[in-house]
Amino acid sequence: MTLKRKIAFNLSFAFSILFGLVMVIIYILFNGFRKDEFKDRFRKRLDFTVTFIEKSKNFEEEAPLFFDENSDNVLLNEKILIFDANKKLIYSTIKDQNVEWNESLLDDLDQKKVVYDESSHPEIYAVLSNINSKNYYIVTTAIDVNGNSKLQFLKYLLIFSYCLSCLLLWLFCYYIVGRLLRPLEDLNEQVSDITAHKLTTQIPEQNSKDEIGVLTKSFNTMIARLNDVFQSQKDFTASASHEIRTPLTRMSFQLENLLRQDIQDQEVTQSLKQMQKDVHQLSDLTKSLLLLTRFDKKNISSIYELIRVDEVIFESFEKVEKNFPELQMDFQISNTISELDILEIRGVKSLLEIVFINLLKNAAIYSINHKVEILILEIEGRLVVDVCSKGKTLSKDEQQRLYEAFMRGDNSQNTIGSGLGLRITKRILEYHNADIVYKVKSHNENLFRLMF
Structure with a gap:
């Protein structure tokens, strides 16, 4: 995950949690x-009922008309039960039904005087009130629809x-963070263009004094x-290689004379x-090092040319x-080659010659039959070159370190070599x-397989 996405994700995630907590608090407070509010309406309705009983001359006759006219003014689905001091039901707003109560x-009203139960459905508000020197049990139920x-x-x-809000917040954070980190992305693109042969390239410095501006100056x-x-x-390296080649040539x-x-x-x-072989080896090594100092993986593509692999091998x-001179080569082209055009690859001929010279020299030095x-x-559409020779094979540990500098296996005892040949070969192929x-x-x- 990129830095831009990490910052946008963490920022959005933090704000989403905070915003969610605010939403939950709003819901809890409103509830x-x-x-x-509903409890207050309940209480007012009971006070209203108590006032009616106090002022009523004939409660039982006036109650039906009174409650019918006022039943929906304050509460919805309201039910009222009124009991006398003996807990006998004397009035109910429930019509044509068998009235049941707890x-x-x-x-409980005898002890508490007021009972409010919001957990029941419908909710219950009941009071024990002394009206005109008489006790009345008034039970009211309603649903806060x-x-x-x-x-x-x-x-x-x-x-x-x-x-x-979360969706908009995530998009907004991603956009804002992208804009803030855009100079860093530009810096990354400019840094990516710098190679070993372009170290003189300077990144344009902004006048800003932020961290990216400081980083640019430091870079x-x-x-x-x-x-x-x-x-x-x-x-x-270039001077030493050039100066060494002159006495080696002499x-x-x-030695030939x-x-x-x-x-x-x-x-x-x-x-x-033996001295002549050592001189040739040193000459090839200095030539390889001199060529490698001139190229890197990016600028080498500018001098690519079409090369026939079989011609380079010969x-x-x-x-x-x-x-x-004792080395023999058995060269074959497989029937799997559909077209001879596949033998052509783009590359630098002088460098590819070094690759095959190193592999052929290894075969000449380490093979048991000089073949x-x-x-x-x-x-699978790739050009493959197999270089095979008979001789002592490498152990698994040696195979893992095969392309390290100055690495020489057990089969190299009593033979000349620098341990740089395969290292240079791998680098050129890369x-x-x-x-x-x-x-x-x-x-x-032993088999070395080259895949182009």
């Missing part, structure tokens, strides 16, 4: 207000408002310092041949054969978007 409620309807409407309104300072160090290292010519002379001592001849073999088999085939895989094909058979 409490509804209950208090006698324990009347007993209007209040519950308003509460239900408020609940759905709050839920809808919460969902809509430009770091780039300038890295450019100085990298340029010094590059100049040293030594190579001198000595070997052409008729030297009777076989031991001296053998030493001269030219590489000719160069290796000069130092290892290398090369097979070109097509697998420049060409290609892969290399080592496999133990069978007993004492």
